[in-house]
Amino acid sequence: MTVGGEQLLFVRQLVQRKTAIVLGEDKGYLVDSRLSSLARDLGHADATTMLDHLRKKPDLALEQRVLEAMTTNETLWFRDRAPFEALRQHVLPELARSGAGSRQLRIWSAACSSGQEIYSIAVLLEEHFADRFAGWKIDLAGTDFSVEMVKRASEGLYSTLEVNRGLPAASLVRHFDREGANWRLKPSIRSRARFWRMNLVEPWAPMPAWDIVLLRNVLIYFDIPTKEKVLRAASRQMAPGGYLLLGGAETAVGICPELVPEKIGDATFYRLEGREQ
Numbered sequence: 612m613t614v615g616g617e618q619l620l621f622v623r624q625l626v627q628r629k630t631a632i633v634l635g636e637d638k639g640y641l642v643d644s645r646l647s648s649l650a651r652d653l654g655h656a657d658a659t660t661m662l663d664h665l666r667k668k669p670d671l672a673l674e675q676r677v678l679e680a681m682t683t684n685e686t687l688w689f690r691d692r693a694p695f696e697a698l699r700q701h702v703l704p705e706l707a708r709s710g711a712g713s714r715q716l717r718i719w720s721a722a723c724s725s726g727q728e729i730y731s732i733a734v735l736l737e738e739h740f741a742d743r744f745a746g747w748k749i750d751l752a753g754t755d756f757s758v759e760m761v762k763r764a765s766e767g768l769y770s771t772l773e774v775n776r777g778l779p780a781a782s783l784v785r786h787f788d789r790e791g792a793n794w795r796l797k798p799s800i801r802s803r804a805r806f807w808r809m810n811l812v813e814p815w816a817p818m819p820a821w822d823i824v825l826l827r828n829v830l831i832y833f834d835i836p837t838k839e840k841v842l843r844a845a846s847r848q849m850a851p852g853g854y855l856l857l858g859g860a861e862t863a864v865g866i867c868p869e870l871v872p873e874k875i876g877d878a879t880f881y882r883l884e885g886r887e888q
């Protein structure tokens with residue numbers, strides 16, 4: 612049953628106000644498919660009834676669950692391959708040279724979903740850079756709007772289907788332990804990353820400056836003014852000489868001129884105009 616009328620308008624406005632995600636007027640079927648199992652779990656007849664209830668009786672906990680159910684958490688290991696190849700071949704060796712004085716490396720996956728993106732980097736560091744970054748302070752961080760995703764990322768527990776999406780078999784064997792039908796990342800990798808909840812469209816709490824910011828496959832859901840706001844905020848969090856990576860369908864060109872695209876290998880990174888090296 613498609614959600615329509617006042618309930619659809621209500622959920623579209625709620626989602627845009629709280630996450631900046633723009634849901635089209637024609638997305639009644641999507642709202643229904645994303646919310647109907649939550650509605651049933653909570654004892655409502657269907658998504659429309661649950662939304663009607665929330666509309667009439669504000670409930671922050673239910674609101675957060677509705678918002679989380681409406682986000683798209685699609686992710687996989689080494690997503691799009693080329694950026695990770697560029698990181699391995701060019702960006703991380705360059706940061707190993709330029710950071711040799713401070714011996715610190717900071718990488719942030721903003722909108723990390725269930726953690727595969729930042730853990731892919733942890734695997735890359737372990738498999739290819741253990742010697743080069745030995746003794747460095749390495750800070751790998753993931754943040755997401757969704758409490759559920761942050762919890763999942765922190766747990767580092769993945770289904771067979773999930774580990775089969777992009778993770779080489781040799782890395783699975785080396786870095787995971789079998790746990791029933793699932794796979795858990797070994798503490799050697801899991802302990803390298805920290806996760807917390809952060810809404811990109813609310814004021815950002817103070818954070819360190821990052822050598823690499825991964826802001827991938829989240830701007831696509833925002834309107835242009837929100838993309839601009841988030842890109843400007845991200846650019847302010849980049850360390851001198853830092854790198855920003857967006858998703859394959861995203862660009863900063865024409866939106867945030869201080870971010871200059873630079874082709875590295877087969878991937879496009881963004882660097883700050885007039886950056887210090």
Ligand SMILES: C[S@@+](CC[C@H](N)C(=O)[O-])C[C@H]1O[C@@H](n2cnc3c(N)ncnc32)[C@H](O)[C@@H]1O
Nearest residue numbers: 630682684685686722724756810811827828829
């Ligand atoms: C499609 S996933 C992308 C995951 C990963 N970056 C990747 O490229 O594979 C989008 C993520 O953005 C998160 N998200 C959506 N709106 C957000 C917001 N306003 N602030 C922070 N995260 C948000 C969602 O919860 C979801 O986990």
